[in-house]
Amino acid sequence: MIMTINEIEHSVFAEIHNTHTAKELEEVRARYLGRKGTLTSVLRGLAELSLEDRREIGPRAQALRDRIEEACEDRLQDFEATSETFFDVSFPGKKITVGHHNPLSLLIQDTEDIFLSLGFSVVDGPEVETEFNNFDALNIPANHPAREMWDTFWLKRAHNTEPRKLLRTHTSPVQIRYMQTHEPPFRIIVPGTTYRYEATDARHEMQFSQIEGLAVGETVTLANFKSIITAFFSRLFAQKVEIRLRPSYFPFVEPGVEVDATCPRCHKRGCELCTFTGWLELGGAGMVHPHVFDAVGYNPNTIQGFAFGVGAERLAMIKYGIPDIRLFRSSDLRFIQQF
Template identity: 45%
Template sequence: MILPQLQELKEIEDKARTELAAVSDEEALESWRIAHLGRRSRLNIILRGLASLPIEERRQVGAAANRLRLELEEMLSQRQAQLREATVTAVVERGRLDVTLPGRPLAIGRLHPVTQALRDILAAFVSMGFQVFEGPEVEWDHYNFEAVRIPKDHPARDMWDTLWIDYVRNDEYPMLLRTHTSPMQIRVMEQMQPPVRIVSPGKCYRHEATDPTHEWMHTQVEGLAVDENISMADLKGTLYEFARRLFGRERRVRFRCDYFPFVEPGADMSIDCPLCDGQGCRACGNSGWIEILGAGMVHPEVLANVGYDAERYTGFAFGLGVERVAMLRHGIEDIRLFYANDLRFLEQF
């Protein structure tokens, strides 16, 4: 014979299960808890009435009632978790955004493309042990020309059309806007003894009509390394490494003989055109090569001019145009864009 209390527990359980299935929010769940687990719930009444039952019945009913209570509590907490999860999901669901809308405007500043190119050039050399030195843009004829073996009335002066400063001394104009950064070779060597390993960036000026490839103001980087036992092979290796760092490891370089009065032997370096990979295009004049810098072994007279022992020390020097590097990197075809400072141009970099 089944005890009537057990029968009731069964009914309680069935009812609780049925009602719980219908609970859809936390409020209903609380009502369900009160109805089925509360002080006045039928289950609680059975539990409280256990004491008055005979021992054998008490044991049977007690076990079943306690089991049911644990079961209902477990059901409650599960349902509670389900409901909370559903609430959070609903909140998240309501909060969906169009992630493609733009962010709130934050002013975006940029460095000038020449500054960017210059920094990369200097960084490449600095990582090879070169230090950066800077000097004046307004120079004496002595530093710009005489000390680098370009005396007055020398035809090589034609290579540097000069803007002269209106300042007369001894019937001559001794002051000028430097036409190249090479005077820094002299200034640096006057200040320090070998070993020398420097790069010197800065603005230079030419008396030159502007066109897509010529600008009267431009930025150069001069390089100079002087020590015992520096040879053309070091010049080649250093500049080759530089070209690969700046233009990519796959770049090839070409050195050819060229003339600058302050170096001997003189050279220039070309890279295979990065725009057409050396196949020949408009940028490289169909040659596949683009000249990027002039270089050479420092002329012994230049070393002697600063009091170095030209027998003991040798060195190399080079000079490169920063705008040209920037033009190559970005495919810019008109050098005049750099100093026109049109934001539509500058904001592309």
């Protein structure tokens, strides 16, 4: 089938533009303008056309031939640049050293920003804590079997008369510090480093980061918590997330719940990340136990609130698909430079 002039016009210039060597260019030229070239055959066929058609097509075909020749000339110059004008745009750019955030910082900063927008302040606290703030004030008295839920690093004392100090096992003691110095209503989150005396593996660390949340006022409810935590996870994972609460036990809340979210990777269909359940266990929460309010001098009859805690590493592992919790503190720059 002979190509029409329109078809030739439509394809030839793109083909010329897409050549990368003089040889490729010559092949294209030959295809259109060579002895058996498509445009050449159009020109040859003119004789067989009616006078009227000849008058219309003839000049157009001639003009097209000139334009193709011109375009080939231009393109050829690109390939035949002299050493003086040679400029290799494909040469690699000069390397600029850029730094990288640890993914843990990215996750924590995202979390802070989301909660700031929900009206939560971001509060800091120390890593070395008193036994009172870490346990007793949180309704976990000494010898209570619940203390075994937190394996603790204790610090040596210079004298046995000093009160025992420890590395905080959760960020919850900051709840105590904050409530002792502030009056409700308030909403805070507390990101920070925490420690557990335990063997490390792909899912456990002896040092990790937690984000604690606390909202206290006269009318704060568990249903409010569900709303806030749904908003948080939906924004963190940039998709609509469903939240499921299940009964659980933490001495400093009552009722206490486990917080599950629909798996952001498979959207509840089931995948390896969620061990084919469609749900991910993302944290603990509940309504602040009246004993905790007692410990900080609030009136538990008029004040109530919710508290929650999530693991920053766990959320980062889900968000970025990181398989091993130990990578965060591995100091491996090949890992950090991915973020």
